[in-house]
Amino acid sequence: METVGFIGLGNMGGGMSANIQKAGYSMVVYDLREEAARPLLEGGARLANTPAEVAAASDITFTSLPGPYEVESVSLGASGVLEGIRPGSVYIDLSSSRPTLIREIEPQFRAKGAFVLDAPVSGGKTGAASGNLAVMVGGDREVFDRVKPVLDAFGDKVFYAGEIGAGSVAKLVHNMIGHSVRQAIAEGLTLGVKAGVEPEALWECIRRGSLGRMRVLHEGLVRTMFRGEFEPASFALNLAFKDISLATELAREYDVPMPMSTLAEQIALTAMNRGWAEMDSSITVRLQEEQSGVEVRAPHVDPARAGRFISTHPDDE
Incomplete structure (x- = not known):
């Protein structure tokens, strides 16, 4: 079974990562607040020191972050996900972020032989904890099919929205209408x-x-x-x-x-x-x-x- 990395263990990330762990995946985690990782560590997860370390040890790396600034910093910054990502592995951003940003990030990961999906979620903190989440995914369809079992671990309504950025567009439109x-x-x-x-x-x-x-x-x-x-x-x-x-x-x-x-x-x-x-x-x-x-x-x-x-x-x- 694949090793899953998770960065950002707040209101949404905490629940989603817990459900991934319950599904039996080995996990590597990171959060600025080390105490946020404690429940996962008690379940057998390993704590990393940087996002790069998470990516280096994982087949699939998730980020769940407040917004575009944090996504760019964690994915592309010093000791970020891009620095540690391995060829053939997948980076999935679950944040509600800027579609243009994920479309700028994706080619940089592709140059290292890695894949990127944007997969923002809808359902709130309660849904993240219960697994009652809609997951709107953009990126390569074959990569989506490969990682869907992991997405199913924390979302009961997983949708393929289209090419990279499509998930983020769908999420912003969803919330705007709401x-x-x-x-x-x-x-x-x-x-x-x-x-x-x-x-x-x-x-x-x-x-x-x-x-x-x-x-x-x-x-x-x-x-x-x-x-x-x-x-x-x-x-x-x-x-x-x-x-x-x-x-x-x-x-x-x-x-x-x-x-x-x-x-x-x-x-x-x-x-x-x-x-x-x-x-x-x-x-x-x-x-x-x-x-x-x-x-x-x-x-x-x-x-x-x-x-x-x-x-x-x-x-x-």
Whole structure:
């Protein structure tokens, strides 16, 4: 069985490395705080003095670090991973970092005959401890297939995203969308409660509706955006515009700020002025595509298969 090195044993790295060790891998570890390594050392891991020493002793070396500055320093700096890496071994960065950086790092490792993958994770500290993590991997597909058993040791949803940097792009997009959606939810909840609805009742209405089931992500965009088809409408843009306009009107009545919702209303109005009122409300994505200079198309994805992910909770009706 391969020897696994792990650098960065904090909130995320501590849990992930523990699960790798539980899977039976021999481990070499390093952290600036030696006490963070104690649980692994008690389980038989060896403590290294530098990241270079970890890489020199490992077939696969992981880093789990706070951000781009630390990733660059640990991977390329003095006594860093690159200095100790052996030909044929693999360096995998689990950090949420800059895609451009991992794409700059990879050729330097390739010049030494080593391989690089970026594999940021989603699931938080609890998921890292339990192994309930999504792992988004970028890099050579054959290398991914080789190391997947180790990734499976700490992630229950391991995905191959594409070439080097694709994992990091996917993670940043995932978190960006998540934080934006959270803001929109916060706007809606504050409006609803201030307008007289009890928080729990409002929450139940939202989570059991189309939004809570995330139909727009699992099924709606698969049928429309992925195919470039916005007719016939499932829910027409003019009806969506009417609803969001009524909501922002209510917000003004109750003095509730709605920055995300107001922007969405203006985008919908722009699409209406393009003559798209009778098209599916998802037609607004075409404005974003035009301004970005890219079309998001994946017509091979089956909407029926995608839709099966909608009801994932046992109490969904």
